[in-house]
Amino acid sequence: MNDKKEFSSHSLKNAILEAANAFNTGEDNIKYEIITGKTKYFGHKEREIYIKAWTSDGGERKILSDFIEKIIKLLKFDLCFDIIEKKGFLKIDFKGDDYKLLLYKNGNLLNAIQYLLNRLFSDKIEKKMYCECEQFRRKREQELSTLANRYAREVMDKEKPINLEELNPFERRIVHLTINKYPDLESKSEGDGFLKIITIKKVNG
Amino acid sequence: MKQLVETVCKALVDNPDEVKVTQIDGEQTTILELRVNQSDLGKVIGKQGRTARAVRTILAAAGMKQRRRFNLEIIENLEDRERK
Numbered sequence: 001m002n003d004k005k006e007f008s009s010h011s012l013k014n015a016i017l018e019a020a021n022a023f024n025t026g027e028d029n030i031k032y033e034i035i036t037g038k039t040k041y042f043g044h045k046e047r048e049i050y051i052k053a054w055t056s057d058g059g060e061r062k063i064l065s066d067f068i069e070k071i072i073k074l075l076k077f078d079l080c081f082d083i084i085e086k087k088g089f090l091k092i093d094f095k096g097d098d099y100k101l102l103l104y105k106n107g108n109l110l111n112a113i114q115y116l117l118n119r120l121f122s123d124k125i126e127k128k129m130y131c132e133c134e135q136f137r138r139k140r141e142q143e144l145s146t147l148a149n150r151y152a153r154e155v156m157d158k159e160k161p162i163n164l165e166e167l168n169p170f171e172r173r174i175v176h177l178t179i180n181k182y183p184d185l186e187s188k189s190e191g192d193g194f195l196k197i198i199t200i201k202k203v204n205g
Numbered sequence: 206m207k208q209l210v211e212t213v214c215k216a217l218v219d220n221p222d223e224v225k226v227t228q229i230d231g232e233q234t235t236i237l238e239l240r241v242n243q244s245d246l247g248k249v250i251g252k253q254g255r256t257a258r259a260v261r262t263i264l265a266a267a268g269m270k271q272r273r274r275f276n277l278e279i280i281e282n283l284e285d286r287e288r289k
Contacts, residue, residue, distance in 0.1 A: 067216070074209040075267045101266045112262035119256060120216045193253055 006035065008048045019053035029055050060090075060125045064117070068092065071113075077101065090125065092117070094133040102133045110136060111168065141174050148178035151200050152185055161201035168195055175200075206267060206275055210237050213260055218245035234274040237264070240282065249279060 005022065009015040012034070020027045032053040061083050072079050079096035094102055094110070102110045114131040121129070130137075144167075151162045164175060172189055175198050179187035186203050189196040207228040215221035220242040229236040241249050250257045257279060264275040 070212060071209065071263075074206075074212065075263070076270060077267075098270065101269060104266065104269070108262050109266045112259035115255065115259045116213065116263075119251070119259075120213075194255055 004052050004054045006050060006052055008050045010048055012049055012051070015049055015051045016053070019051070023053075023055045025055050031055070060121075060127075063124060064090070064092075064121060064129070067120070068113075068117070085127070088127055090127045090129045092129060092131045094131065099133050102131075103136050106171075107133075107136050107140065137170075140171065144171055144174045145178045148175045148200070152179060152182050155185060155200050155202060156182075159202055161199050164198040164200070166191070166195035166197055172196060172198055206235065206237060206264060209263070209267070210239060210260065210277065213263075214239060214241065214249055217248050217256065218242065219248070220245055234276060236276045236278060239277060239279050241279075243282060246279070246281060 005019070007015045007018045007022070009018055016027055016030050016032060019030045019032065023030065030053050032051040035050040035052055036047070065081075065083060068081060072081075077096070077098040079094050079098050079102070081095065082093045084091045084093060092114075102113075110131050110133055114129065117129045117131070147164075151164065155162055167175065176187050176189075179185050179200055184203055185200060187198050187200050189198055191197055207226045210226050211224055214224045214226070218224060218241055223240075223242040223245070225240045227238040227240075229238065239249065248256070251259075257277070261277050264277055268275045
């Protein structure tokens with residue numbers, strides 16, 4: 001899907017620059033492999049360097065946005081999205097009137113779309129993708145750490161273990177990190193599926 | 206919805222030409238029967254059924270919007286399995 005073209009120049013830097021101009025993108029978005037390196041004939045005549053180059057970012061985004069657009073259209077959802085690059089991640093931020101459907105049941109649909117996108121494009125796109133909508137993940141993080149703190153106090157008061165509902169790995173991590181702050185308490189994940197239950201209990205309790 | 210399942214599954218499998226979805230419309234429910242090449246069955250289902258669950262979640266959300274129930278059934282071709 002990513003077009004590969006050959007470029008040659010007297011230096012690698014210039015070859016990449018040429019590729020960037022041809023693809024109409026920045027040098028950072030160019031990926032390349034060297035076909036023939038720079039060699040010298042008889043000590044003076046230099047051969048040019050040949051590279052095969054393709055765009056990494058523009059192409060990736062196009063594939064991704066085309067696919068998401070198609071899915072939204074087929075679902076007849078009133079949604080739009082932005083793809084933002086963030087520290088090695090591609091953040092897909094959804095907006096629109098149907099955002100509540102995405103966030104229904106603790107972001108079930110948002111997580112399903114995120115999983116499918118990563119599953120489908122992991123070989124074409126190097127970066128991991130994560131889906132966001134109305135700052136759902138940040139709010140969920142706060143909500144879970146508040147809940148974990150509340151349960152932690154309850155366990156210390158009543159000295160009885162408490163089970164949390166089934167959580168995904170991202171959510172479990174937040175609970176474990178919160179409980180780790182209490183030296184008297186420990187948290188354990190139980191179950192063997194993708195979703196697991198967390199038990200909070202007193203150490204040696 | 207047939208098209209949606211086809212689009213997602215064709216992107217998942219190695220033999221996209223063999224992805225076939227049959228839509229059976231009921232009064233309130235639509236059943237979508239998915240048939241894929243025997244070797245692609247695992248790809249459609251995923252680890253611990255995660256991929257199939259993700260597709261079903263998308264269908265459930267679409268159902269909420271359209272006020273219809275969509276059931277995805279992955280049909281295994283038993284003859285192919287026996288031949289293997």
